[in-house]
Amino acid sequence: MVQTKVLVLGEHRSVPPDLHDALKRVGAEVHVHSPGEVLATSPGRLPEVTVVLAHAELTPHTVRAVARRLDDEGLQPAVVAYADQEHLHLLDGHVGAGADYLVPPFHTHLVRARLRDCHEKAQFSRTMEDVAAHAELLSYERELEIGREIQLGFLPDDLPSPDDWEIHVRFRPARTVAGDFYDVFEIVNRRRLALIVADVCDKGVGAALFMALIRSLLRHTAEQSGLQSLIAAELMGEETTWAEHSRAIPVVGATPLLNAVVGTNNYLTRNHIRQGYFATMFFGVLDPATGNLVYINGGHNPPVLLSASGAEPVLLQPTGPAVGVIPDVDFSLGYARISPGDTLFIYTDGVTEARSASGLFFGEDEMIRQLTAAKVCGEGLLDHMDGALSEFVGSAEQSDDITMMAVHWRPPGPQSN
Template sequence: MFKVLHFLPQKKYVYLVINFRINIQPQVAALSKIQELRQLSQVDKYLTREWIFMSRPHKILVVDDEPDLEPLVLQRMRREIRNNTYEFAFANNGINALDQLNTDEDIDIVLSDINMPKMDGLTLLEQIPSINPNIRSVIVSAYGDMKNIRKAMNQGAFDFVTKPIDFMDLKTTIERTAKHLELWRDALAARDKLTSINNELSIADKMQQSILPRIFPSGENYKIAGTMLPARNVGGDFFDVINCGEGKIGIVIADVSGKGVPAAMFMMLSRTLIKGSAIGNKNPSDVLKEVNRLLVEDNLTGMFVSVFYCVVDTRTGQIFYSNGGHNPPLIVKPDGSSMFLEMESGVALGMFEEIEFKDQQFTLEPNDRVVFYTNGITETMNANDELYGNKGLIQAAKSNKDLNIEQFNQAIVSNVREFSKDVRQSDDLTCISLRYDGPASSKV
């Protein structure tokens, strides 16, 4: 099914629902049917390309002065281009990019380098909203250039990648940006239709979902799974998995204070700053310290975020971690026994300047599992005012220890929901699980 939604100027709505049962590409069929409808009705003046969802691929403008980048992008993205998922255009500086943006209404996403002749990426970023405020920008920055990354994010960039470009990371970033763009457009389309507070909560929920990773890195000797079940009133949980290189994986789980769109915006900023600060294999405590400093500097909302961040060396099983006021992860042994990771409680980020965070270390043994979670899990209550608590989490992990990591992770969240089935969910339920099979060279 193909659906087109557009607003009439009088705030009425036009819905076109078309069923296709012909053996041609859906996009071609959609555009063909729309052209037919335009000839038969007066809907044309209301049916703009901006709101024809799914009728064309996302068009990405790549702005970079390196001549080798264009053929490289076309080669690495050939499958997505062939599948009509993305279409690419290219410009070698900001001025040329503006010319294309002014003449091509189909451009959805701008992927721009920061350092370019004639007009740099930051200047370009300032100009884009005046042309089309719905375009999403992803910047390309030098490795570890947090000053420019932060400046770009403050100017409205959605995300960033670093040079040299890791194309797996780029694909994930573009996919997340495209998904966010689609959800954001849906939310905008519903904005005038909904008059209650549910409108804001719906937008916040979509923003929250759009930044969560959909694909998790995995290796010969480890697997990761993650689930976030949002509350109806939308909290601020988020998590991310960061490829730190050299067999190291960064895992962050966090919970932002507050609700609704402000919390969602603070959540997106926090997630971006953590990702940016984590690049370069810094100590986890340094990451939290840098993010705290940046959040405090621009925090006009009074919000804060509890964060647990760790780097897992998948070659050795070592976990290097630091905590900012978050719940301790649960280590689950192959026999079902478990223990909470010993750590300093720390202070949530965004509250106070010059906070020090402590680095700690733990070594996983073969077939250990680690459960990262937010307080929505352990603070769930049932109809008898009983707390799920640490006891419930420990029992759920033990009961499901033989499942694969995806099933194990989902089973924990499902167990929480079953415990509180007669009570409305009041907080996000977020859980990430890691299974470590031992050093790759020693695997049986």
């Protein structure tokens, strides 16, 4: 039998001679302490014990206090009350409190049998705890899997594909559920394309819940505002344009964009600011006929506009703070033009903050270097970036959700990616 480590517990730190001899004969390792000594011992200094032999003259309350102190150390010993002839009547209280008991005469074979029973009960108890913990883990994993399925239901199954445009996405959660999300949908009677890539702070279940909320608010508001914007424009007889930054941008695309982002920000800051969740996001509205893009970058990593001409990449910098942080904040509009052959690369910080096994970050500079060196576009560009990230990270664990979107306008004529 595995050596039993016994703590004999009594106010007077004494052990009946026949009990002491029996414990020695069965090869037990014996420690003798008073309750006060055990309770006053610093964490990590208590002896490792599997059985507490508590004298019946101690109160059940005192024995429970000692047992809890040992439990705090991760020991979880079995508790056995013992008594000499004079204190047999005190055992009832301990037995009623759930303790085993040991009575004289303390013959060796009786003590051995009691210690064996304690050892077997402890093993059984640990086995049952392991089974319960495993069952709880399986239940938790199943709930996470359900959460993952629900979350994936919030992501688009198919992406719209206007003539001559390619839109591709890579979505790799760091956990079963993610805080990243993306969306692509048509608004304004299918005349504009909404492009969203966002990152809810934190990871896991909480971030996933807010991802579902924010995505629903953005899409619903943009779709409804897009219809209202179209009606207003048709009543005016033409699409009113804004001339800002030397570009004429259709207001039909800007109105649903502003309404969606501002409305979502105000809802979150009014109702959920205590939860502390917010999202960085890039929300662009594209006119596929002209390549005009109006956007709001709410504290998000700057998307990269790659030119087919070989010109320097253009970074679409933030135009406002993260969504859900500051009540009633003003979000400015950004403007860009995608020309035939150009590609817009939108991503979350899981790309730039990917870590190698040595702890180095992938970084924005390396990302841009890889994008410009790729010589491919559309899905081929995402394949290239996937390969570059995998090579950089190596054996290190993925530390954050990764989302990448490539929006490419195919130029006329034959193309090869």
